[in-house]
Amino acid sequence: MRPAAFDYLRPTAVAEAVRGISGSDGAFFYAGGTELLLALKMRVLRADRLIDLKRIPQLDRIALSERGELTIGARATHRQIEESALVQQVLPALGRLCSQVANIRVRSVGTIGGNLCFAEPHADPGTFLAALGARLHLVGAQGERMVAADEFVLGEFETARRDDELLSHIVIPAQAGPSAYRRFRHGERPSVGVGVSWRLAKGGRTIETARIRFGALGPRPQAVEALEQALGGVETAKASGRIAELLPHALDALEVISDRHGGADYKRHLAATLLQRCIADAHQAALGGRP
Amino acid sequence: MAISFTLNEREVAAEFPPNRLLIDLLRDHFKLKGTKRSCDMEVCGACTVLLNGQPVSSCTTLAADADQGSIVTIEGLSPEAGLSRIQQAFVDHGAAQCGFCTPGFIVAVTDLLSRNPSPSDDEIRHHLRGNLCRCTGYVKILEAVKSLVPPGREGVKAQVKA
Numbered sequence: 001m002r003p004a005a006f007d008y009l010r011p012t013a014v015a016e017a018v019r020g021i022s023g024s025d026g027a028f029f030y031a032g033g034t035e036l037l038l039a040l041k042m043r044v045l046r047a048d049r050l051i052d053l054k055r056i057p058q059l060d061r062i063a064l065s066e067r068g069e070l071t072i073g074a075r076a077t078h079r080q081i082e083e084s085a086l087v088q089q090v091l092p093a094l095g096r097l098c099s100q101v102a103n104i105r106v107r108s109v110g111t112i113g114g115n116l117c118f119a120e121p122h123a124d125p126g127t128f129l130a131a132l133g134a135r136l137h138l139v140g141a142q143g144e145r146m147v148a149a150d151e152f153v154l155g156e157f158e159t160a161r162r163d164d165e166l167l168s169h170i171v172i173p174a175q176a177g178p179s180a181y182r183r184f185r186h187g188e189r190p191s192v193g194v195g196v197s198w199r200l201a202k203g204g205r206t207i208e209t210a211r212i213r214f215g216a217l218g219p220r221p222q223a224v225e226a227l228e229q230a231l232g233g234v235e236t237a238k239a240s241g242r243i244a245e246l247l248p249h250a251l252d253a254l255e256v257i258s259d260r261h262g263g264a265d266y267k268r269h270l271a272a273t274l275l276q277r278c279i280a281d282a283h284q285a286a287l288g289g290r291p
Numbered sequence: 292m293a294i295s296f297t298l299n300e301r302e303v304a305a306e307f308p309p310n311r312l313l314i315d316l317l318r319d320h321f322k323l324k325g326t327k328r329s330c331d332m333e334v335c336g337a338c339t340v341l342l343n344g345q346p347v348s349s350c351t352t353l354a355a356d357a358d359q360g361s362i363v364t365i366e367g368l369s370p371e372a373g374l375s376r377i378q379q380a381f382v383d384h385g386a387a388q389c390g391f392c393t394p395g396f397i398v399a400v401t402d403l404l405s406r407n408p409s410p411s412d413d414e415i416r417h418h419l420r421g422n423l424c425r426c427t428g429y430v431k432i433l434e435a436v437k438s439l440v441p442p443g444r445e446g447v448k449a450q451v452k453a
Binding site: 001002003004005006007008030033034037038041050052054079099102103104105106108109187188 | 292308309310311312315331332333334336339342345346347348351352353355356399402417418420421422
């Protein structure tokens with residue numbers, strides 16, 4: 001298998017990359033290529049032009065902003081995030097997530113931004129970033145804008161990114177409280193992914209607000225408001241019991257697609273189990289003082 | 292397009308259309324047949340090479356990505372005479388059966404041991420999870436890699452991290 005012929009650009013600045021993609025229907029940004037090249041090889045996608053982002057400086061930067069938010073360049077690889085001392089310190093659950101993506105070769109070159117923009121429903125980062133309340137920074141010909149991770153994925157392989165927009169970096173309110181992500185794997189992809197993040201009240205024993213997202217079940221990450229609301233004001237040690245009361249019916253509202261990863265009932269069962277494990281992880285993180 | 296890069300410590304140059312894949316450049320142009328094409332979709336690991344020190348699936352990497360960088364293939368990991376210590380360990384432990392997956396495994400193990408000379412069993416399994424062996428030889432492969440870890444040092448890095 002090989003891709004059909006295309007032009008190849010190697011810009012050295014974001015503005016140049018955006019100019020390169022404007023006005024061309026068949027132009028794609030190219031970073032790790034772990035998903036794009038597969039699609040091109042199988043001729044599911046056809047590219048007239050690839051715009052290689054690897055020579056643009058700073059797009060893979062991982063840093064803590066002055067406001068205490070973790071910013072991750074869209075071109076940071078899964079392996080880079082996994083091995084980042086800063087990520088291990090302020091958001092270890094994200095490092096663990098990245099260490100579980102696909103295989104070592106994909107993690108070495110595959111990027112978090114490419115993963116998000118490709119929007120394959122069976123992927124991990126989008127679910128957890130939505131649970132964390134992350135924001136995505138897009139740069140286009142008409143300017144820059146921020147989109148909530150919750151609003152980014154519109155459907156299978158479909159995002160809010162306009163064709164001429166480049167995802168430059170992701171902003172994560174990492175120090176808000178404990179967080180956890182768990183997934184059940186089928187082959188190299190998640191069948192079900194669950195992400196949880198809590199903001200704790202003063203004293204650190206009680207949940208002020210909770211965010212929970214379920215991924216890979218349907219076309220995009222989903223929330224169940226009843227579960228999130230039920231955790232408000234609950235001690236972290238009692239969160240698991242509180243959720244257990246609701247779980248028999250709380251997940252009925254989720255859109256779950258039966259596929260080769262399993263039937264809908266089975267996936268709901270997995271989602272419930274993974275949620276309880278995430279809550280146990282988050283409670284442990286709260287006790288240990290590490291998110 | 293024209294590119295130049297270091298291939299197994301030798302300066303080389305090549306010219307080709309931009310849709311050329313790295314595996315084709317290595318196998319067809321440079322006649323380095325140790326890199327195997329198997330699944331052709333970055334799942335099996337038989338085509339693993341090091342690109343700028345990182346393991347990649349050469350079946351799903353553009354040849355253009357080698358420009359100004361370095362590529363190491365299984366040929367570059369073999370001494371001119373004899374075998375490398377990783378290759379020898381695979382021989383000693385019967386870790387190569389039909390041999391088709393072996394180059395990919397050797398490259399992946401090289402990457403693992405260069406970053407973590409004392410991996411635990413779990414770390415070895417985790418790192419090699421993306422390399423498939425259709426002869427079902429994983430136990431022998433694990434034993435070969437474990438034999439390269441200094442005695443009493445297994446998982447030292449993991450313990451320090453924890």
